[in-house]
Amino acid sequence: MTSSASTRTGETQTARQKRVWDKSAPSYDNQIAFFEKIWFGGGREWVGERAQGRVLEVAIGTGRNLFHYPADATVTGIELSPAMLAIARQRGASLGRDVDLREGDAEHLPAEDASFDTVVCALSLCTIPGPAAAIGEMKRVLVPGGRLLLLDHIGSTWPPVYVSQWLLEQITIRAAGEHFTRRQLPLVQSAGFQIVETERLKAGTVERIHAVKPA
Ligand SMILES: C[S@@+](CC[C@H](N)C(=O)[O-])C[C@H]1O[C@@H](n2cnc3c(N)ncnc32)[C@H](O)[C@@H]1O
Numbered sequence: 001m002t003s004s005a006s007t008r009t010g011e012t013q014t015a016r017q018k019r020v021w022d023k024s025a026p027s028y029d030n031q032i033a034f035f036e037k038i039w040f041g042g043g044r045e046w047v048g049e050r051a052q053g054r055v056l057e058v059a060i061g062t063g064r065n066l067f068h069y070p071a072d073a074t075v076t077g078i079e080l081s082p083a084m085l086a087i088a089r090q091r092g093a094s095l096g097r098d099v100d101l102r103e104g105d106a107e108h109l110p111a112e113d114a115s116f117d118t119v120v121c122a123l124s125l126c127t128i129p130g131p132a133a134a135i136g137e138m139k140r141v142l143v144p145g146g147r148l149l150l151l152d153h154i155g156s157t158w159p160p161v162y163v164s165q166w167l168l169e170q171i172t173i174r175a176a177g178e179h180f181t182r183r184q185l186p187l188v189q190s191a192g193f194q195i196v197e198t199e200r201l202k203a204g205t206v207e208r209i210h211a212v213k214p215a
Pocket residue numbers: 014017018021032058059060061062063064065078079080081084104105106107121122123124127128129
């Protein structure tokens with residue numbers, strides 16, 4: 001299904017994402033801080049250690065990766081939800097970091113071709129309506145040889161956990177467009193990226209991907 005496809009209410013999936021994340025923005029930092037401790041620990045540091053040069057973070061949310069980028073990186077963030085973006089703006093200012101924050105859709109990135117050295121997307125391809133289109137856009141805006149860094153939760157390698165995730169997403173996909181059994185690695189490979197390293201953690205429910213756009 002594409003982002004222009006409608007939910008049962010006639011709202012596009014992208015419009016629903018914007019509404020859902022605008023509503024979640026005030027409580028997001030508290031909620032995700034808990035999951036960062038028990039589920040995604042070390043993931044933001046892993047991304048930050050590999051990011052370099054002109055960095056684009058797609059679906060930057062409230063800007064929680066800003067703590068981890070190298071001081072000499074120039075950071076641009078694109079985000080669908082104005083309410084999430086407003087918090088990212090405050091975070092950038094409180095860190096004294098000059099961040100170019102733009103409202104936009106991951107599936108139609110408001111950025112020039114080959115204009116970034118690194119593209120990051122964390123905990124968002126699970127909720128972006130068209131992950132393949134978003135990964136295609138990430139490739140478009142990367143320079144040849146540029147780095148793609150992804151961190152996300154995916155379907156477990158343990159069948160009982162996978163089944164529980166599948167059952168849970170029958171509710172969360174309808175309510176909030178949140179998927180628990182998606183996997184980004186095959187999409188990254190079919191988009192033509194070269195895989196540099198991957199790590200799968202927490203019963204296979206978390207994956208970190210470092211890939212490059214071929215030169
Ligand atoms: C779980 S939050 C993750 C935020 C942030 N990346 C982080 O690591 O904390 C998912 C984010 O994806 C954003 N999002 C969903 N669909 C999007 C789209 N099509 N384009 C841009 N951002 C999108 C939401 O607004 C939300 O901020």
